[in-house]
Amino acid sequence: MTFTERMWESARQKKGTLVLPEGTEPRTVKACSPILTEGLAKEVILLGKEGEIKKVAEAEGADLTGITIIDPTTSERLEGYAQEYYELRKHKGISIEDAKAKIIDPLHFGAMMVRKGDATAMVAGAENATGKVLVAAFTIIKTAPGVKSASSCFVMDMPDKKWGKDGLMIFSDCATIPDPTAEQLAEIAAAAAKSCKDFLQTEPKVAMLSFSTKGSAKHEHAQKVIDALAIVKEKHPELNVDGEMQADAAIIPSVAEKKAPGSPVAGQANTLVFPDLQSGNIGYKLVQRFAGADAYGPFLQGFAKPVSDLSRGCSVEEIINTSAATLAQAE
Known part of the structure; x- marks a missing residue:
């Protein structure tokens, strides 16, 4: 059994929820349907404005059937997520308004979904630099107990x-x-x-x-x-x-x-x-x-919950395989 086959099998057994913050990134949009139809996740969530995501899907010939779309700016979770982020960062002097402005960023919103258990894993990096993905993960998901450095x-x-x-x-x-x-x-x-x-x-x-x-x-x-x-x-x-x-x-x-x-x-x-x-x-x-x-990788390790950073040159296939491997890490 190849590594990819191992990860697909494990992901299917875990039956997790995957959040993809880069909701208008074309390769990410195209990867959603295979991840769902192959049973690698029980739910796939794209973050962004629904109209913009559907426009990309139409242009790419991507099927969004069964895919959940959440706009962080209008989500019912926004207030609760902003309050949680404020509690995490108030020692840095931020206000609740600052927290709300920050949490609508899809990377931060996606990381908060994982922190709160509303998603099992997050995969990003197809259009965001590694540093941005890591900042969201470090400040919100945080490292595992007893671990200082991911x-x-x-x-x-x-x-x-x-x-x-x-x-x-x-x-x-x-x-x-x-x-x-x-x-x-x-x-x-x-x-x-x-x-x-x-x-x-x-x-x-x-x-x-x-x-x-x-x-x-x-x-x-x-x-x-x-x-x-x-x-x-x-x-x-x-x-x-x-x-x-x-x-x-x-x-x-x-x-x-x-x-x-x-x-x-x-x-x-x-x-x-x-x-x-x-x-x-x-x-x-x-x-x-x-x-x-x-x-295969690089896969992030040492975080409290599964998160992975993609290469900005990744293919649709690599997004699917990385998503499977990340979901396979779920406890």
Whole structure:
């Protein structure tokens, strides 16, 4: 079963409600009907003015049968959402009028729908920059309890199925935090482990990568990974995580025997945690291009409820698949 098939099956089982804030974005409008008719969500909500959304749908030949359209400016939820946003942000000195003006923004309204349980998941980013999607998610959905920094992961689907779980691996963080502290790196490792369970549907074996394996090199960069490992082991003793280790020690058994004998992770890792964004971004793109792997994501992780950020160059198919994967993360 491919990654996409796994996510479609999981989304169908979860039967969640999806909110798409970019209601007049043509690819998003075209994605709605397949998401609903394929049973990936029990309800699909587009945000925006009904007339404008229907105009786009007509121009694109998109079927809106069964799709819920909500205009934040006239919604019956507006007052309650504005009050909730005011309570969240009043320490910043905003007024209730400011809150109402802010919450009618579709990204903020969609995030509030997820916060309040009126939607299961939110997917956006086809026309909004990542920063805008993240701001709405951080200020309204917020991070999961005990998590200070949200991050991201890619699901790498390799043609050679010997790697990870039937060729599927988690690479994290490849898109969000440029230079994580040891504390942030520990949070990334824990979040990546959860992503492994959600997306790969298997128990995570997390390798915290470095240019050093078990003290083979001394440097502050390697020490940060060592410190992060100690933190994640203290906070999440149930996780199967190890480091610091080089990439070959993490995934190749014969190398693991020499460099990290006795490690419960080395040589069999299915989740790779990179020490910084440069190495993570470079790493996933090298695997994608050299190995011919499919890279799904980036998926946001560490938030209290499911939210995903799309590439502005995404296709209709990518919106559908990302929506399925995001809905699959629902508890």
